[in-house]
Amino acid sequence: MRRHVLTAGLLLAALPLLAATTPETLNDRTRLGQRFTSLRHLAAVAVCVPSWSDNEGGLTLTLWDTPERGKNLASRVVTGVRDNEYVELRPAEPLPPGSYYWEISDRTGTTRIGLYCNELEAESADCAWFDGQPAAKRRFLFQLVAASLPRQQLTALLAALAGTDAELKEAACRQLAVFGSAEAVPALAALLADAKFAHLARYALEGLADPAVDVAFREALHKLTGRLLVGLLNSVAVRRDGGAVGRLAELLKVADPEVAGAAAVALGRIGTPAAAASLEAALPGPESVRGELYEGALECASQLLAAGRSGPATALFDRLRLPPAPRVVQRAATRGAVLARGPAGLALLQQLLRSGDSEQLWAAMWVVQQEWPQPGITLAVAAELRGLPAATQVAVIEALGHRRDRAAVPALQQCASAGELPVRLAAVRALAKLGPAAAPVLLPLLADATPELRQAALASLAALPAEPLAAAARELLAHPEAARRRDGLALVQRRSLPAMGDLLAAALRDPAVEVRQDAAKVLTELGGAAQVLALREALLTAAGGPPAAGLESALAAVAGRAGAAETVAAQLADGLPLLAPVVQASLLRVLGTVGGQRALQAVVAASGGPAGEVRTAAREVLCDWRTTAAAPTLLPLARDAAAGADALKALRALLRLAGDADLPADQRWALCQEVRPLVQREAEQKLLLAALGTFATRAALDLVLPYLEPAATREEACSALLAVADKLAGGAEAAQLVAPLTQVVQRSGNAETVKRAQALLARVTPQ
Amino acid sequence: MKDATNPAAVTRRQLLCGATAAGVGALLGPVRARAQVAANARLNVAVIGLGAMGRGHLGWALGDPALQVVAVCDVDRLRAEESLRRAETAYADRAGSSGYRGPQAINDYREILADPAVDAVVIATPDHWHALQAIDAAKAGKDVYCEKPISLTIAEGRRVREVMRQYGCIFQTGTQYRSIATLRKVVEFVRGGGLGQVQHAFTLWSRVEGGYTPVSYPLPAEPVPAGLDWDLWVGPAPWRPYNSRFHRNPLPGVVPWAFCDDFGAASVTWHHSHAADVTQYALGVEETSPVEIHHPVDGKFPTLTMRFANGVLLHLVDDWGVVKSVYQAVPADARLEGNFGGVFVGERGWLSALYGKGRCEGQPEGLFAEMGMPRHEVGWGNDHHRNWLDCLASRARPQTDAELGHRAAAIGHLAHIAFKLHRSLRYDPVKESFVDDSEANRLCSRALREPWRM
Known part of the structure; x- marks a missing residue:
């Protein structure tokens, strides 16, 4: 059993609890249960079960009407219970509010399994039961899940509507919104005039597909006023009741602008020819409802179009395209007017493009990009390009790009090849969206005289799908001009193109140094094991020349992630002593990145050579080695007084390894023993103390103690001692920590250290 | 609502057809042309709803030189005023003057929609408002960035889609x-x-x-x-x-x-x-x-x-x-x-x-x-806001319309x-x-x- 953390939950039968939570096992009993009261419809009970051992134990959870177990409401056998799992039981239907009883029984498996129990502040009938006996002041830990949508009998819901309990009435409306039928309409309609429940009545009625609702709503249209009438009109609009058009037309003329406006919008939603006629007759109408009248008319035109009445829809849209319709409506109607005309709308669309009017161009751009995907539209719009002002051309070119129709390629090619720069740039950017067909157009543009255009062409090529992009990259990498070959490398890098390894390896041998440098950069990111030898070869060829640094970085990155370290190291170290010193030094550093036995052999061999660039590099790599395998070479070096600075570096490397908690503790401890006699200076003493602090042994602590005395190492010794003691405090040797910790308290000048020592002392001091 | 000192007096619609400033940059609208026309062609936006998400959007909008926040709106006056102070501070810092007063704190979003100077709105209210406010914004001619979910019912979502098409509104859902x-x-x-x-x-x-x-x-x-x-x-x-x-x-x-x-x-x-x-x-x-x-x-x-x-x-x-x-x-x-x-x-x-x-x-x-x-x-790193801004200028379909x-x-x-x-x-x-x-x-x-x- 892990320590249990209470999860948030809805405790419908919340009772005042005392803090204590104790586990009660079913192993000691036959059954454990809980009576509870749910204030709302109940979907499920969820019981928290500690099982001490994950996925082993099982039980039966049963829901009863009472603790006397008269009626079984639901039951579930559960096996493999996770520790502290909430085991859930859902009856087939939500249960009405009331008191119930759940119980666990019939334990299976061998682990302990049970429940958590809390103490209650006072006795309660809703209490825990142990083998059929109540414990009036105890309660098991569980949750109740309220039903999100209970389903009560229609008679009960209608009774609630007729009653005075507001909460029940609201709940009834919410249920009737889903489960209600024509039978409920009269009772709900009676609430439409009730300011408090009118909305809930509509909530229940609006979605009921029964003509009785329309009849009730039409009747209410003659009775209600003000906000309640507005709400009703909105519901009539949603139901699109054509039978209400006559009354709505009358309501267009009432003085209350909210009502008249709602009637206008409702007529629009209904969208019949009769509704359209009412609205057209009312336009433009008084200022107070003009907005709603035009909104309704636009909606009406849209509904007519959706119903296939394109003639009347076109006529209405055309009227709304003109003043005095609000500009927003004009623009929307323009869009509608194009669509309502069907194929004939293309002529209007072209007219809009040529209009020079912002609202009309706005609408045209929308239709071109969002409504008409047919290829014919692309060609028709592209044909307009030549006659448009440059600024409009840019907008139309972008729109053609967004259509992603390759039919636009010839037109965009023409725009990209000559003309005003913004137009050319727009065409180049748009081509990026047109797929493979754009590649042959974009490739020549990489040689354009305008740098901005060349960059745009490269970016557009990089945005092409993988296949045409790879083809373009291959073509560029084989190009006679170095600049194009560099473009090819840039494409490979931008999109991390796979399967280009051979071409990249070839680029490492390119006659142009810039290409070789770029290739090294790309391989740094993308290269794998297959490119190790090519990079090594390039490094040899460079022999310290300009690309060498980049090649070494690339080789280190590639070799480091290539896997198969021994194989890679063997490739790198092959014939190493025969190479130029500068190359040997590079390869030794790369071997340090690779690691492993073969790499170490090569590095060790080079570290013993004559003084010079190679030996220096080898010793630096050794000092950075990541495992204790380097220690046998580093130790003699550290002990060699003649080695000077190298000896000190070796000692520090050994101390670093000794303190690296990721390495095996026994090897590190052996290292500590070996290097301790070499540690003379204050700086290295502090490194040793840091290393000792990583151990969890009394012996490490004993090595730390002498360093408490000198002031120069005292604080580091205190820290190391605390680090060791903290790991030992829970063990058998805890009592032996009292004396050393007391020393820390007495000697440290650091308040935080003293505080930590005191806290540890409190833990380890026998009570 | 419009401030005479507000540099955003030129609307993007005017810019779309080059009705004011000369040249291609002006025609492209403030978003695409921000590099060319900078501060005098910002897009006027209002942030509606200033809870956790709305504040995040406000921070983005205040930091984007292509945008001018002209109003912050919340039914909670404390939140609106707090965001107003934040916006004023940001713009004062940008303008180098503590006296700058650009945005307004609004209680009722309908006031924002009635303002012709507002080009677009960011809706970050509680969910039950999303569809309604987006629809009202579209009907008022504003483009919309709307927090998710855009609806509480399937019918609401369908209606949002329908009205956005009807009014040609650029709508981006905040599913970034x-x-x-x-x-x-x-x-x-x-x-x-x-x-x-x-x-x-x-x-x-x-x-x-x-x-x-x-x-x-x-x-x-x-x-x-x-x-x-x-x-x-x-x-x-x-x-x-x-x-x-x-x-x-x-x-x-x-x-x-x-x-x-x-x-x-x-x-x-x-x-x-x-x-x-x-x-x-x-x-x-x-x-x-x-x-x-x-x-x-x-x-x-x-x-x-x-x-x-x-x-x-x-x-x-x-x-x-x-x-x-x-x-x-x-x-x-x-x-x-x-x-x-x-x-x-x-x-x-x-x-x-x-x-x-x-x-x-x-x-x-x-x-x-x-x-x-x-x-x-x-x-x-994502380009969700940027995609919306680009589409406001081009009228193209946003990534999550x-x-x-x-x-x-x-x-x-x-x-x-x-x-x-x-x-x-x-x-x-x-x-x-x-x-x-x-x-x-x-x-x-x-x-x-x-x-x-x-």
Whole structure:
């Protein structure tokens, strides 16, 4: 059993609890249960079960009407219970509010399994039961899940509507919104005039597909006023009741602008020819409802179009395209007017493009990009390009790009090849969206005289799908001009193109140094094991020349992630002593990145050579080695007084390894023993103390103690001692920590250290 | 509302046709032309709703030189004034003058919509307002960035889509995870057949108060805090008296109202709209909906499962462990950490596209090389806002327009309806209605409280 953390939950039968939570096992009993009261419809009970051992134990959870177990409401056998799992039981239907009883029984498996129990502040009938006996002041830990949508009998819901309990009435409306039928309409309609429940009545009625609702709503249209009438009109609009058009037309003329406006919008939603006629007759109408009248008319035109009445829809849209319709409506109607005309709308669309009017161009751009995907539209719009002002051309070119129709390629090619720069740039950017067909157009543009255009062409090529992009990259990498070959490398890098390894390896041998440098950069990111030898070869060829640094970085990155370290190291170290010193030094550093036995052999061999660039590099790599395998070479070096600075570096490397908690503790401890006699200076003493602090042994602590005395190492010794003691405090040797910790308290000048020592002392001091 | 000193006096519409400033840059609109025309062609935006998400958007808007925040709006005066001070400070810093006063603090969003100087609005109100405010904004000629979910019912989402088309409104849903470059790479790979035929997808579905749907029970009335217009906060939803679980200052966290069925959509609000957007895009079903919703009671699947017409199964799971232990769809040592996306299992292997805990996973490893993804880490960098701004100028379709925002919300609503009715359902994704199931269909819409309408 892990320590249990209470999860948030809805405790419908919340009772005042005392803090204590104790586990009660079913192993000691036959059954454990809980009576509870749910204030709302109940979907499920969820019981928290500690099982001490994950996925082993099982039980039966049963829901009863009472603790006397008269009626079984639901039951579930559960096996493999996770520790502290909430085991859930859902009856087939939500249960009405009331008191119930759940119980666990019939334990299976061998682990302990049970429940958590809390103490209650006072006795309660809703209490825990142990083998059929109540414990009036105890309660098991569980949750109740309220039903999100209970389903009560229609008679009960209608009774609630007729009653005075507001909460029940609201709940009834919410249920009737889903489960209600024509039978409920009269009772709900009676609430439409009730300011408090009118909305809930509509909530229940609006979605009921029964003509009785329309009849009730039409009747209410003659009775209600003000906000309640507005709400009703909105519901009539949603139901699109054509039978209400006559009354709505009358309501267009009432003085209350909210009502008249709602009637206008409702007529629009209904969208019949009769509704359209009412609205057209009312336009433009008084200022107070003009907005709603035009909104309704636009909606009406849209509904007519959706119903296939394109003639009347076109006529209405055309009227709304003109003043005095609000500009927003004009623009929307323009869009509608194009669509309502069907194929004939293309002529209007072209007219809009040529209009020079912002609202009309706005609408045209929308239709071109969002409504008409047919290829014919692309060609028709592209044909307009030549006659448009440059600024409009840019907008139309972008729109053609967004259509992603390759039919636009010839037109965009023409725009990209000559003309005003913004137009050319727009065409180049748009081509990026047109797929493979754009590649042959974009490739020549990489040689354009305008740098901005060349960059745009490269970016557009990089945005092409993988296949045409790879083809373009291959073509560029084989190009006679170095600049194009560099473009090819840039494409490979931008999109991390796979399967280009051979071409990249070839680029490492390119006659142009810039290409070789770029290739090294790309391989740094993308290269794998297959490119190790090519990079090594390039490094040899460079022999310290300009690309060498980049090649070494690339080789280190590639070799480091290539896997198969021994194989890679063997490739790198092959014939190493025969190479130029500068190359040997590079390869030794790369071997340090690779690691492993073969790499170490090569590095060790080079570290013993004559003084010079190679030996220096080898010793630096050794000092950075990541495992204790380097220690046998580093130790003699550290002990060699003649080695000077190298000896000190070796000692520090050994101390670093000794303190690296990721390495095996026994090897590190052996290292500590070996290097301790070499540690003379204050700086290295502090490194040793840091290393000792990583151990969890009394012996490490004993090595730390002498360093408490000198002031120069005292604080580091205190820290190391605390680090060791903290790991030992829970063990058998805890009592032996009292004396050393007391020393820390007495000697440290650091308040935080003293505080930590005191806290540890409190833990380890026998009570 | 318009300030004479406001440099945003030139609207983008004027710019679109070069009606004012000369040259191509001016014609392209402030967004595309920001490099050329800089401060005198900013897009005027207002942020509606200043809770946690709204403040985040405000911070972005204040920091984008292409935008001018002209109004901040919240039904809570304290929040509006706090954001106003923040905006004033930001603009004063930018202008080098402490006397700069640009934006206004507004209580009622309808005042913002009535202002012709406002080009676009960012809607970050509680969920029950999203569809209505987006529709009202479109009718007022404003473009919209709307927080997710864009609807609380399927009917609301359909209406949003319809009105956005009708008015030619550029609408971006705030499901920005699909715009994270790494996630997009993975989902486009899956979408393009990189896994072969995808058979199963998994995504998270969280519980609220023990159940799988938002709750709907009365909470006790509490005194309405000073400065809060509670009637306007409730707006089109069924009336409930004020309770601090819905709204309080200081902010109790992100989307506190989401537990309540009238104001939020629990899992859909918390994360599932994001996950649905990413998942549906990966599966190539972002413009449709499932045809079957299997509740666990029918015994076919252990957790609620959707089947699309192309046969793909989308399983909702409480936690990722279920994918390993119950469905055994991925190896037991898979980490499967994160959220806001999904796990996809196909003929060629499996991939995760999740955000929040580091990296994408999958097998075989070679899939990542095919994707050109040598590193698996998922960063936050995304171009979602930028995509919206670009589309405002071009009138192109944004990455997650109303159709996609609607479908991403709708799949969550379908799950809620199945959970509420406690049974499996069949759905027609073209008609967007349940097949021969009036009860389920009635859960597709809700009447709005008067005087609100869509």
